[in-house]
Amino acid sequence: MTAHLAILQVVLPLIAAPLMILMRRATLAWLTAVAASAAALAIAVALYARTRDGQVISYAIGSWPPPWGIEYRIDAANALVLLLVSLVALVVALYSRRSVAAELPEEQHYLFYAMYALCLAGLLGIAATGDAFNIFVFLEISSLATYVLIALGRDRRALMASYQYLIMGTIGATFFVIGVGLLYLATGTLNLADMASRLPDVQEQRSVRAALAFITVGVSLKLALFPLHLWLPNAYAYAPSAVSAFLAATATKVSLYVLLRFYYSVFGAPFVFDEVPTREVLIALSLAAMFAASVVAIFQQNLKRMFAYSSVAQMGYITLGVALGSADGLTAAILHLFNHAITKGALFLLIGGIALRVGSVHFGRIAGIGRVMPLTTFGVVIGGLSLIGVPLTAGFVSKWYLILAALEHGAWWLALAVVLSSLLAVVYVWRFVETAYFEKPDAEVARLKEAPAPMLVMSGLMIAGCIYLGLETSLTVGGASEAAAALLRGWR
Amino acid sequence: MSPETGIGAALLTPLVGAFLIAACGRSPNLRETVTMASAGVLFLLVASLVPAVLDGGRPALTLFEIMPGLALHFEVEPLGMLFALVASGLWIVNSMYSVGYMRANAEAHQTRFYVCFAVALASAIGIAFAGNLLTLFVFYEALTLVTYPLVVHAGTAEARRAGRVYLGVLVTTSIVFLLVAIVWTWQLTGTIDFRSGGILGAEIGHVTAALLLALYVFGIGKAALMPFHRWLPAAMVAPTPVSALLHAVAVVKAGVFSVVKVIVYVFGAERLAALGSGDWLPFLAAFTILAASVVALRSDNLKRRLAYSTVSQLAYVVLAAALLAPLSIIGAALHIAAHAVSKITLFFAAGAIYTAAHKTEISELDGIGRSMPVTMTAFAIGSLSLIGVPPAIGFLSKWFILQGAVQSGHHFALAVILGSTLLNAAYFLPIVHAAFFRAPPAHDQAYAHGEAPWPMVAALSITALGTLALFFFSDPLLRLIAPLGKSTG
Numbered sequence: 001m002t003a004h005l006a007i008l009q010v011v012l013p014l015i016a017a018p019l020m021i022l023m024r025r026a027t028l029a030w031l032t033a034v035a036a037s038a039a040a041l042a043i044a045v046a047l048y049a050r051t052r053d054g055q056v057i058s059y060a061i062g063s064w065p066p067p068w069g070i071e072y073r074i075d076a077a078n079a080l081v082l083l084l085v086s087l088v089a090l091v092v093a094l095y096s097r098r099s100v101a102a103e104l105p106e107e108q109h110y111l112f113y114a115m116y117a118l119c120l121a122g123l124l125g126i127a128a129t130g131d132a133f134n135i136f137v138f139l140e141i142s143s144l145a146t147y148v149l150i151a152l153g154r155d156r157r158a159l160m161a162s163y164q165y166l167i168m169g170t171i172g173a174t175f176f177v178i179g180v181g182l183l184y185l186a187t188g189t190l191n192l193a194d195m196a197s198r199l200p201d202v203q204e205q206r207s208v209r210a211a212l213a214f215i216t217v218g219v220s221l222k223l224a225l226f227p228l229h230l231w232l233p234n235a236y237a238y239a240p241s242a243v244s245a246f247l248a249a250t251a252t253k254v255s256l257y258v259l260l261r262f263y264y265s266v267f268g269a270p271f272v273f274d275e276v277p278t279r280e281v282l283i284a285l286s287l288a289a290m291f292a293a294s295v296v297a298i299f300q301q302n303l304k305r306m307f308a309y310s311s312v313a314q315m316g317y318i319t320l321g322v323a324l325g326s327a328d329g330l331t332a333a334i335l336h337l338f339n340h341a342i343t344k345g346a347l348f349l350l351i352g353g354i355a356l357r358v359g360s361v362h363f364g365r366i367a368g369i370g371r372v373m374p375l376t377t378f379g380v381v382i383g384g385l386s387l388i389g390v391p392l393t394a395g396f397v398s399k400w401y402l403i404l405a406a407l408e409h410g411a412w413w414l415a416l417a418v419v420l421s422s423l424l425a426v427v428y429v430w431r432f433v434e435t436a437y438f439e440k441p442d443a444e445v446a447r448l449k450e451a452p453a454p455m456l457v458m459s460g461l462m463i464a465g466c467i468y469l470g471l472e473t474s475l476t477v478g479g480a481s482e483a484a485a486a487l488l489r490g491w492r
Numbered sequence: 493m494s495p496e497t498g499i500g501a502a503l504l505t506p507l508v509g510a511f512l513i514a515a516c517g518r519s520p521n522l523r524e525t526v527t528m529a530s531a532g533v534l535f536l537l538v539a540s541l542v543p544a545v546l547d548g549g550r551p552a553l554t555l556f557e558i559m560p561g562l563a564l565h566f567e568v569e570p571l572g573m574l575f576a577l578v579a580s581g582l583w584i585v586n587s588m589y590s591v592g593y594m595r596a597n598a599e600a601h602q603t604r605f606y607v608c609f610a611v612a613l614a615s616a617i618g619i620a621f622a623g624n625l626l627t628l629f630v631f632y633e634a635l636t637l638v639t640y641p642l643v644v645h646a647g648t649a650e651a652r653r654a655g656r657v658y659l660g661v662l663v664t665t666s667i668v669f670l671l672v673a674i675v676w677t678w679q680l681t682g683t684i685d686f687r688s689g690g691i692l693g694a695e696i697g698h699v700t701a702a703l704l705l706a707l708y709v710f711g712i713g714k715a716a717l718m719p720f721h722r723w724l725p726a727a728m729v730a731p732t733p734v735s736a737l738l739h740a741v742a743v744v745k746a747g748v749f750s751v752v753k754v755i756v757y758v759f760g761a762e763r764l765a766a767l768g769s770g771d772w773l774p775f776l777a778a779f780t781i782l783a784a785s786v787v788a789l790r791s792d793n794l795k796r797r798l799a800y801s802t803v804s805q806l807a808y809v810v811l812a813a814a815l816l817a818p819l820s821i822i823g824a825a826l827h828i829a830a831h832a833v834s835k836i837t838l839f840f841a842a843g844a845i846y847t848a849a850h851k852t853e854i855s856e857l858d859g860i861g862r863s864m865p866v867t868m869t870a871f872a873i874g875s876l877s878l879i880g881v882p883p884a885i886g887f888l889s890k891w892f893i894l895q896g897a898v899q900s901g902h903h904f905a906l907a908v909i910l911g912s913t914l915l916n917a918a919y920f921l922p923i924v925h926a927a928f929f930r931a932p933p934a935h936d937q938a939y940a941h942g943e944a945p946w947p948m949v950a951a952l953s954i955t956a957l958g959t960l961a962l963f964f965f966s967d968p969l970l971r972l973i974a975p976l977g978k979s980t981g
Contacts, residue, residue: 390637391626391633392558400675404675404678407676408679415672419668420668423663423667423668426664426667430659471558473557473559474560
């Protein structure tokens, strides 16, 4: 049984999805989704525990040995991503019951949970697999499920947002598969480890460089690297609350993992950063994301859109760490990937509570919300402080390492850019603080109550996670540095 | 109780107090009793650490590691001991004053006020006892955030604007300069502990040290060195007890305390003097002393004048520390205490005038000494102490700073201190003169208001007497901070 953990990680939620379609009952489907997420989390913990000492788990599907068969290959890097995704999935699944009941018509509930499980299976598959084409397959599974989930949003603009993401996501996936095809042409293999060992011989071929470019652009679309982020704000803003939280915490993070895997394990950092001007391009785009997206966030009228733009900015920090190309930079990037996922997941869960009660997350409607929903509002403030990077929150730890990595790299101006752009976060977070606490609630808002207990508990847990990861960092800092070491070691 | 538990208990007491205050929110009497009790217990706990520190001990407490090699670590040394004593001692008096002020002015959200106050004190104690830069930074940021609700207490548009300036300046400086300075120090030396003689080794060059010092000095925005002083006058929009304890004692002293601490324990005064990387700092401090005094002179609003006077007096501490002479560093420490008791008296008086007479402008205070004799006498004592007239503690600290200036050969510092003494006299004495010797405006109600409620009058009398008492019984204080001079050679 334990030998099959790697495949069970993906297959359990994958099977859960059609089961829910057969059940057709909202409560049963929800219970199944919770069970599938809980099982995924248990497996992810087990896998993570095994890979901590630098061990690599290789699983041959159908006992076809790699590189002929599809291989699942798990090391400290993707074990951490699997842990993150399944952890968030369980929290959001537990949270989603009340939120989905309020936002979706009854007859769509089981479909929602089925799509949720499918999306989870896709994301876990991307992270677990060691096969380039398999990544594409799971990318499509998760993307298609995501399009449906976004389109379920009750605002009619959700359809437009979903369509927008469909077009952009398909372009991204196409670019990715073209890149994979070029690599297949050059190396004759789809197994990532095998590909990595063959690439040095064909590195000089122009098609390999083209493959790097295609994969970079394709994956960057999915991870919303500025300026390929245009799908993200609408998708996050109009999707059902639970979906926004789940996507914000996982989808872009998994895509970033794919980028890291290709850069460090397949192409190898020397090729990516020294042969091709990836570093310069990534640094420029990261800085643009950090500043432009934060400035845009300041001027948003919709709370969810504001935090969505903030996500684009925060992805800039992560790609900045990647672009430094050093072990410290990579550690900082993976650390922030984890910490930001928890922070932003928590924020969107809390905002889901506001959306449920107020019916809108427009700044004009949530004035004075701090008086009627004190716990939720205070939670958003804590999450905001973590975005800013105030000490004793998760955001501070990742910012510390990012500044340290920039200084180690001798790039004091990048350190300065990191701290300056956090000031923009102060501005947009404080806009919420002033609206929530200093303005008088209108008669309609004044009647409202605190969010329902189950939602409050789950979002509270995530916010507590933000604080916990700011105090106890052996899991995140340790995990991130092991993941960075595993990536730098490569799969050759 | 062992000193280690004492540190933990001192940090915990105001936090537990805050929790209890929140729990007793419905019963004002109980709530304010809890505040007073927390203040009293905190002071006793802090005082219990004094014997160990006097004997040369450095009680320490390590909570846990936040990041590998970076722990929340506390270590009590003389300077922190002094700061903690001042902050916790004045919290008792200030709580008494707050009760009178908040009730007499029927302020809203009083529970929030007392809760934030208690947490602010916990942060100040955390700063005072911080054993490394990370711990200092954690509590420094906490102090900024927890005082924000106090500054915007009124909730008016004006308060919100002031809150933005307050938060804007303090957060910007701390994130952009201080955080980078701390990470840089960690990257250069592999440690961020405070150590006697400093932690920056021989590999740090002149330019690097100068840059780093600038990042620290400007990063510690709470020290209100120009041009990052604007938050302090903005914070005057807060209720007067906040201005008194936080923006004359806890917050601003946390700023100059951190500057002194960085100079003495991160750079090392001797090493900094040898490098010459801090030679520019006395000039910046001197400019702030004079410029802020001039602004104070031109302000008619009493609290604004006091605020700019604080900016100027804080720069005294920075100047004294930047002279890098053993005696001037003792003077810096002493001035932290001297300015605290003197300035809190002045703010108490300003709040008493506002409560009793509803006056905020200096030009309205003619003859007010006749109806509020106790308040204005206390005001006069506080003023004289800040001008540096014996027998008040302000004389003593100025004396040490002057000696330090002579010792270090900075004669321009002598001139600056003498000039600013004249300016101090020029902006304080007219207030005292107007209060006692000018005729009050000739209408019936001029004398009617009398003194403020008794808790306020009692509080300001205690601190006024304190400025005198500290002068006559300064020996324990000097014994406590004497090692600061020794450790610098």
